[in-house]
Amino acid sequence: xxxxxxxxxxxxxxxxxxxxxxxxxxxxxxxxxxxxxxxxxxxxxxxxxxxxxxxxxxxxxxxxxxxxxxxxxxxxxxxxxxxxxxxxxxxxxxxxxxxxxxxxxxxxxxxxxxxxxxxxxxxxxxxxxxxxxxxxxxxxxxxxxxxxxxxxxxxxxxxxxxxxxxxxxxxxxxxxxxxxxxxxxxxxxxxxxxxxxxxxxxx
Amino acid sequence: xxxxxxxxxxxxxxxxxxxxxxxxxxxxxxxxxxxxxxxxxxxxxxxxxxxxxxxxxxxxxxxxxxxxxxxxxxxxxxxxxxxxxxxxxxxxxxxxxxxxxxxxxxxxxxxxxxxxxxxxxxxxxxxxxxxxxxxxxxxxxxxxxxxxxxxxxxxxxxxxxxxxxxxxxxxxxxxxxxxxxxxxxxxxxxxxxxxxxxxxxxx
DNA sequence: GTGTTTCCTTGATGTAGGTTAAGATATTAT
DNA sequence: ATAATATCTTAACCTACATCAAGGAAACAC
Numbered sequence: 001x002x003x004x005x006x007x008x009x010x011x012x013x014x015x016x017x018x019x020x021x022x023x024x025x026x027x028x029x030x031x032x033x034x035x036x037x038x039x040x041x042x043x044x045x046x047x048x049x050x051x052x053x054x055x056x057x058x059x060x061x062x063x064x065x066x067x068x069x070x071x072x073x074x075x076x077x078x079x080x081x082x083x084x085x086x087x088x089x090x091x092x093x094x095x096x097x098x099x100x101x102x103x104x105x106x107x108x109x110x111x112x113x114x115x116x117x118x119x120x121x122x123x124x125x126x127x128x129x130x131x132x133x134x135x136x137x138x139x140x141x142x143x144x145x146x147x148x149x150x151x152x153x154x155x156x157x158x159x160x161x162x163x164x165x166x167x168x169x170x171x172x173x174x175x176x177x178x179x180x181x182x183x184x185x186x187x188x189x190x191x192x193x194x195x196x197x198x199x200x201x202x203x
Numbered sequence: 204x205x206x207x208x209x210x211x212x213x214x215x216x217x218x219x220x221x222x223x224x225x226x227x228x229x230x231x232x233x234x235x236x237x238x239x240x241x242x243x244x245x246x247x248x249x250x251x252x253x254x255x256x257x258x259x260x261x262x263x264x265x266x267x268x269x270x271x272x273x274x275x276x277x278x279x280x281x282x283x284x285x286x287x288x289x290x291x292x293x294x295x296x297x298x299x300x301x302x303x304x305x306x307x308x309x310x311x312x313x314x315x316x317x318x319x320x321x322x323x324x325x326x327x328x329x330x331x332x333x334x335x336x337x338x339x340x341x342x343x344x345x346x347x348x349x350x351x352x353x354x355x356x357x358x359x360x361x362x363x364x365x366x367x368x369x370x371x372x373x374x375x376x377x378x379x380x381x382x383x384x385x386x387x388x389x390x391x392x393x394x395x396x397x398x399x400x401x402x403x404x405x406x
Numbered sequence: 407g408t409g410t411t412t413c414c415t416t417g418a419t420g421t422a423g424g425t426t427a428a429g430a431t432a433t434t435a436t
Numbered sequence: 437a438t439a440a441t442a443t444c445t446t447a448a449c450c451t452a453c454a455t456c457a458a459g460g461a462a463a464c465a466c
Contacts, residue, residue, distance in 0.1 A: 174412090175413075186413080186415090187416085191415085194415080
């Protein structure tokens with residue numbers, strides 16, 4: 001049992017304080033409600049078919065959330081870096097089997113909460129209700145944008161959109177997982193990058 | 204100026220009462236906060252590039268929410284029928300130009316609220332904060348499912364998924380808009396349906 | 407260091423769905 | 437009723453990306 005890193009809780013409290021006012025008592029309640037959880041590279045918080053029992057705040061490290069279809073192909077829904085949240089709301093709140101796998105891309109540190117603790121926390125710190133409503137709205141907004149880009153732009157335009165929004169992604173995530181995020185095969189991304197490079201050499 | 208249909212408000216109150224407890228005073232506050240708005244077939248609540256000033260509850264009729272890409276192609280994000288909500292949260296809360304068009308598919312009746320009235324309503328009826336957090340979560344869940352189906356299944360499987368989830372859709376929405384929802388062209392849907400019919404004839 | 411995965415690249419070929427064009431049917435407006 | 441408009445169908449051809457196959461380069465394990 002390791003002593004939880006103080007800075008993980010500091011990041012979480014900081015996240016909330018940017019979005020609402022908290023008393024010292026509120027902060028203590030928050031700290032008591034979230035438990036630290038470390039995952040090694042490639043470890044899963046939960047896998048598709050299981051119930052998502054925890055909502056997690058990424059204190060350090062990074063994650064990918066992905067779905068494996070019936071042909072065995074992986075589809076990355078999103079990557080989660082520091083100060084993002086990981087989980088599956090449908091599964092967390094409705095206790096349905098999740099469609100997602102949540103995997104650490106490197107040794108990572110989460111602060112997790114289960115549904116019982118979360119409902120208690122909402123009761124004790126009602127202002128978090130608004131914070132999470134807004135967080136969910138933001139999440140929805142991002143997903144809606146992602147959906148519209150996915151259905152309206154070709155793979156190269158989607159790649160450019162990703163690079164603009166997340167310029168360091170290629171240093172953080174292996175290329176075949178970027179392909180999976182873009183909705184193409186690694187072979188296609190490799191070919192596409194070659195084409196782009198060739199075009200840029202000619203310019 | 205027509206007298207607002209009582210049953211529109213009844214449907215809205217019923218919607219909220221299924222999700223939380225309301226006092227008579229709460230119900231009066233809700234009724235005073237939402238304004239009736241009628242749209243004729245093909246009329247828009249707002250169009251892409253405009254700010255979404257109203258969140259609307261569909262009391263009667265139906266809508267489609269769609270995005271027009273830079274090639275002029277329309278992409279239906281979702282259809283909204285009775286007891287659903289229409290709007291664009293990103294635009295409504297952040298006052299950004301919306302990426303969406305919201306269009307009535309038939310003469311329809313909405314109950315709409317603007318951001319100021321909504322914030323006031325949250326203050327006066329705090330239990331609605333939870334209702335809308337849960338509504339947003341549900342919305343997110345549905346969109347996530349839609350995204351995963353879109354990226355992992357081919358057009359025919361997406362069509363079957365739609366028909367299973369919404370068996371009367373073909374009576375309610377013209378075929379070219381179903382194609383747009385599926386992310387294919389009307390010609391492709393027509394061809395696909397012919398193939399399916401041929402296959403079924405042979406079985 | 408050497409074997410073993412994992413990851414990336416390249417080429418040949420296949421295919422779902424896009425594109426273009428045209429005609430056929432419905433629906434709506436006057 | 438008739439014209440105008442919106443919707444649906446069909447067919448020939450095209451393209452972005454998938455599939456299959458194979459080899460090379462890193463990273464990791466012992």
